[in-house]
Amino acid sequence: MNLINQEALQEFRIICADLPAPPLFWKDGEGYRHGYESDLGRLLANTLGRSCKFAYQNWADFYPALQADQGEMILCGQGISDYRKTLADFTEPYAVFDEAVMVLRGSPVRSPADLVGKKVGAIANSLNMALAETFTGCICVPFGGDSDDVLGDMVQALREGKIDAFVDDDVALVPLAEEADLGIGFSVPTQNKWGIAVKKGNGQLLARVNDALATVKANGQLEQIWRKWMPSLSYPFGNN
Missing domain, CATH: 3.40.190.10 (Periplasmic binding protein-like II)
Incomplete structure (x- = not known):
């Protein structure tokens, strides 16, 4: 050899x-x-x-x-x-992380009840999507992850008004929340194991x-x- x-x-x-x-x-x-x-x-x-x-x-x-x-x-x-x-x-x-819901800064979303009738994105077949599916009355929007940057796709969709919020693990959203137009609506202590x-x-x-x-x-x-x-x-x- x-x-x-x-x-x-x-x-x-x-x-x-x-x-x-x-x-x-x-x-x-x-x-x-x-x-x-x-x-x-x-x-x-x-x-x-x-x-x-x-x-x-x-x-x-x-x-x-x-x-x-x-x-x-x-x-x-x-x-x-x-x-x-x-x-x-x-x-x-x-790793073990909680999950969070990202919205545009100034959004009134502070709990799952605020998502009734709202479009909520998450990566398809993920634990984040499983959480979104528990939000009664929201419209779940799956992102397939077949692009170079699925997280960026969700951020862009939020900024363009195609979705009203999206779910991801808190570790990924905390840095994004430092941007001027983005914020975390609320977190959920799911303790997801990676x-x-x-x-x-x-x-x-x-x-x-x-x-x-x-x-x-x-x-x-x-x-x-x-x-x-x-x-x-x-x-x-x-x-x-």
Whole structure:
């Protein structure tokens, strides 16, 4: 086996989105990927003695790419849901987040009751959409994730009046709420668990990634990168 093939075997290909979603992930002008999930991917690969490569896909293509062996795992904002567990196997959680509803600044929306008759966006088949579907009387608008920037698509639709609000995890919306025309209408303490998706049937890889994740939780490295990127959010796995 030549050196190139040996190196390829040592590289984790991490399926993720190539869009700006700080503090989770984004690229600087030189193409380097920053953020909590980016650092976690590198940390897990390093813990397993491997390098990593980010394999960029549109949101809607994550699971087809995983099935086609275009990456070993999906590490990109995947709340663990019953639906997603039909598509892949998941590690133990590496993050836990609440959800929030984003509106235009000045909107009177402050609770689910204020969304009756309103159009509410969310990514299709996501935990965010599942929450939107509990808001009695609202009109749910799914976003398919088949573009380069599904979060940007929802923001644009909100600004253009095509939707009245959209749901996402609070970690993604807190930075957006700093923009002059956007605000968080209300939050819901759903405590969604996020996990790393691995192709079904690959129990050996799942076990290894879980072991690496347990290691970085136990030695404090996961908490360190959490507090680096998300100091305003409580670390969900206790003190190490």
